[in-house]
Amino acid sequence: MPPTLPQGNAIIGQSGGPTAVINQSLAGIIEGLKGYAPVKKILGMRHGVDGLIKAKPPVDLTTLTSEQLEKLARTPSAALGSSRSKPADADCGKIFDSLRAADVRYFFYIGGNDSSDTCRIIYEMSQRQGYDLRCIHVPKTVDNDLMTNDHTPGFGSAARYVAMAFMADDRDNASLPGIKINVVMGRNAGFLTAASALARQTTPGSEHDGPHLIYLPEVPFDTDRFVADVSDCLSKHGRCQIAVSEGIKDKQGHDIGAKLIVGGQADSHGNAQLSGSGALGDMLSSILKERLKGPTGKPPRVRADTLGYMQRCWPDPSPIDAAEARAVGVKAAQEAMTGLTDGSIAILRTSNHPYRVEKRVVRLADVAAKTKTMPPEFIQGHNNVTKAFLDYCRPLVGDLPTMFKLTM
Amino acid sequence: MPPTLPQGNAIIGQSGGPTAVINQSLAGIIEGLKGYAPVKKILGMRHGVDGLIKAKPPVDLTTLTSEQLEKLARTPSAALGSSRSKPADADCGKIFDSLRAADVRYFFYIGGNDSSDTCRIIYEMSQRQGYDLRCIHVPKTVDNDLMTNDHTPGFGSAARYVAMAFMADDRDNASLPGIKINVVMGRNAGFLTAASALARQTTPGSEHDGPHLIYLPEVPFDTDRFVADVSDCLSKHGRCQIAVSEGIKDKQGHDIGAKLIVGGQADSHGNAQLSGSGALGDMLSSILKERLKGPTGKPPRVRADTLGYMQRCWPDPSPIDAAEARAVGVKAAQEAMTGLTDGSIAILRTSNHPYRVEKRVVRLADVAAKTKTMPPEFIQGHNNVTKAFLDYCRPLVGDLPTMFKLTM
Structure with missing residues (x-):
């Protein structure tokens, strides 16, 4: 009935x-x-x-x-x-x-x-x-x-934008080598930042593809370790493309980005402003410019983009x-x-x-009011994601373009 | 022969x-x-x-x-x-x-x-x-x-990205009203920033479409006038989407953005770093938060994105x-x-x-080493572009999506 x-x-x-x-x-x-x-x-x-x-x-x-x-x-x-x-x-x-x-x-x-x-x-x-x-x-x-x-x-489309952004930006970084930081949305969960890894191609000659380092909110962020990671990456690849979640936290679990925003604004659920500012990327840039100076005192080329609201509204x-x-x-x-x-x-x-x-x-x-974060089987070490995550994420984003590389 | x-x-x-x-x-x-x-x-x-x-x-x-x-x-x-x-x-x-x-x-x-x-x-x-x-x-x-x-x-594709970004971001701004600043590439010429105006639809109900204000490198940037413009726009539309060139200059012709970047880096042609930082957008945000406080001292909602390298490499x-x-x-x-x-x-x-x-x-x-800038017939007042510019630019970007609006 x-x-x-x-x-x-x-x-x-x-x-x-x-x-x-x-x-x-x-x-x-x-x-x-x-x-x-x-x-x-x-x-x-x-x-x-x-x-x-x-x-x-x-x-x-x-x-x-x-x-x-x-x-x-x-x-x-x-x-x-x-x-x-x-x-x-x-x-x-x-x-x-x-x-x-x-x-x-x-x-x-x-x-x-x-x-x-x-x-x-x-x-x-x-x-x-x-x-x-x-x-x-x-x-x-x-x-x-x-x-x-x-x-x-909503996630699949944002993940698609992030993957396409990293893929194209990786070619940009390869053409004018240096350090490139891209800050990705995600308050407590690293899924969207992790989706940057879909930018890595599986075709021959792709072993140098970015993103080379991925920092998630689930893994406490350590500045010294970050600087060492980037330095190692420069030695290995001659450049470094980095995915950083806007929600990375220090060892005490505090948002690193939120306190950098001048006059940062919170909503009535108590969420501090993380997006709509380039402050986190710029702060990390400054650290790398200062701490990775060469023997002559010349800092490496460092650029930071904050992918911003395009991630959630891109009309494709x-x-x-x-x-x-x-x-x-x-x-x-x-x-x-x-x-x-x-x-x-x-x-x-x-x-x-x-x-x-x-x-x-x-x-x-x-x-209601609960948060799922990246499970341990999706996280590799302190700066990467696993194949299990890629297998999970790939069907959600649709077909991605392929990037052709000259054999050089 | x-x-x-x-x-x-x-x-x-x-x-x-x-x-x-x-x-x-x-x-x-x-x-x-x-x-x-x-x-x-x-x-x-x-x-x-x-x-x-x-x-x-x-x-x-x-x-x-x-x-x-x-x-x-x-x-x-x-x-x-x-x-x-x-x-x-x-x-x-x-x-x-x-x-x-x-x-x-x-x-x-x-x-x-x-x-x-x-x-x-x-x-x-x-x-x-x-x-x-x-x-x-x-x-x-x-x-x-x-x-x-x-x-x-190269321009048409970047202009396409900028137009699509402003179009979608305008819907985002309409859904969560406030002030949104988007910083666009362009060292001395405002063409790419001007292309944001293609985001305005011509369908009925589009009279509130952003971008509402456009600041080009060709027009000296005056902070007091900027604050007044935004205040007027908030009164008129209840929100304000703003296109700002990374190359805006003060009355003396100096780049406003370049000196904000900590450890900013120049190339051998003498071009100071303007991209790869969110500093200009964040500085303009701070000014608006401070100077547009309401009677209770509460600042308006202000967010800034710097469209960044996606403008020049987006793979579509x-x-x-x-x-x-x-x-x-x-x-x-x-x-x-x-x-x-x-x-x-x-x-x-x-x-x-x-x-x-x-x-x-x-x-x-x-x-060689010469720069073309926006001709006067493309610039309207100190914060807009003309129909002549839109007619010039529209054929270069390809078909753009249309944004549907509910009659509310």
């Missing part, structure tokens, strides 16, 4: 750092809900729960045509606007006033671990208030740090990531329409050769 | 900052020379004139298959290695020793204005020494700053730029094979609707 579903409207919100495919999930939820009688209208929150707290009228998404939905899906970043707010107790009443005013019975929230925590808070509030609200979290994050997920929509996503982001949205809608009251959609890998996944429902509490 | 051509080998060098399509020009020269009897072997300099000065044996390019040539052409950055050296008088003897040892009679040098100057120096040396050497410069530069050229191979070039880079290489070879002794190849636009160009030979001295 089909479950009894509350009659009312559905509302969808987007939260946290945007990705190149978060609108695919938005389109997927809209698609998945269409044609179900209990859902009268499909609405969009403006800037996530901020719009509800501020009683901004929701956006009507019901009337989008299929063509508009496709254009929306292909547009990077959060079309509804995003939010980094964690609802405080004082906000609860306002949120429920807005939900009641809009007759909302289905609440979908696309975001990362902080967003799933918001989803959990709102579901628990609805229970306490005796208001029948179904709350489903749809995963997204370029950090790939959600528990219970093999990987997270991984095709597999785009499809999966869409599919988790559709799955969330379908689960809600078959009686799921609360939960998160997770991607589980069932096979690697050929690559196959399935989507399943997990408990909000298993995802 | 066909001209008498010296019998011997051809050598090709790549110089200056690499681009995404500089190997297209290399492939074009090789293609263009094939089958001409006077040319015995086609050689490659290792790292430009540095390889000649250091007597490094050249690379034999004669045996590359068509398939290898295509792969080479599609690989970004300088496959032969690049150089930023300006040959000193003491180097001249060494260069000619190497050229004689390799029996070189045709010297092709792919690069920017400094590289065309190197080409000119070597041609004049050959004249003084009575050594018959044909010296042809093939243009490349992402800065688009070569005199006598409508535009320069503008198709038209790739084709033109190839064609100037072919043209250079053909001109040498029909008697040209020295010169540079330039692209001239003969029509904009439809877009058409022709390649012509110009004198080395007309390009």
